[in-house]
Amino acid sequence: MKLLALDTATAACSVAAWDDGEVVERFEWVEHGHSERLLPLVDEVLAEVGWELTQCDALAFGCGPGSFTALRIGAGVTQGLAFGADLPVVPVSSLAALAQGQNAPRVLAAFDARMSQIYWGAYARNAKGLVELIGQERVTSPADLALVGNEIWLGAGNGWTVYRQALRQAVGEAVEISDDDLYPHARDVAELAAGSVEAGETVKAEEAVPRYIRN
Structure with a gap:
């Protein structure tokens, strides 16, 4: 299975080609430069693996939560590529992608949501090595982050850096x-998307829209 995946949910921008577990990825810190760098990264990755876009089985993208502007850019590029190549799409939570990239069985993934809030979700790894959401993804104050169960969790994402003291008091x-891998990677978006493609759980290009959580 060949997938092209991208993520623009945060100040990082990444694109990955996934071929039955073999991955080529480009990952850059762009802050506000997603619109300038995303398509060039797509071209670079496709050139390195020697694919035409039409050879992909599907596209996958980090649908959020995250930066509203950056998410719209990622969704818009995904829609355009999917329409042009007539490909199905798999939206993947960017929090889940962050959790998938951690070497831990249980992850509390959190992004800085500004306005003294965080986007967060609790994830546990299943027998296939893929993370699954426990409960719901939320946007709350750091003080309202709630642990699930009595196990030890790994806190990952830039939310833990920005609000470390408040989150430590909460948990x-x-x-x-x-303090590593503070941002989601397209390679992990692809890994999570692969199972959805196999199960036929895809959407049409026009349905590739961001998930903001916060209205």
Whole structure:
């Protein structure tokens, strides 16, 4: 299975070609430059793997939550590519992609949502090595992040960096905070999307829309 995946939910921008688990990825810190860098990264990745876009079985994109503007750019590019190549699309939570990239069985993924809030979700890894959401993804104040169960969790994402003190007060010592991989990667978007493609759980190009959580 060949997938092209991208993520623009945060200040990072990434594109990955996924071929039955073999991955080529471009990942850049762009802050506000997603519109300038996303399509060139797509071209670079496709050129490296030697694919035409029409050879892909599907496209996958990080649908959020995250930066409203950056998410719209990612969704718009995904729609355009999918329409042009007549490909199905798999929207993947960017929080889930972040969690998938961590070497831990349980992950509390959190992004800075500005306005003294975080986007967050709790994920547990299943027998196939893929993370699954426990409960719902939310936008709350850091003080309202709630642990699930009594296990030790890994806290990942830039939300833990920006609001470290407030989050530590909320969860105590039950969370080990990671300072690595603060942003989601397209390679993990692709890995999560592969199962959806196999199960036929895709959407049409026009249905590839962001998921903001916050209205």
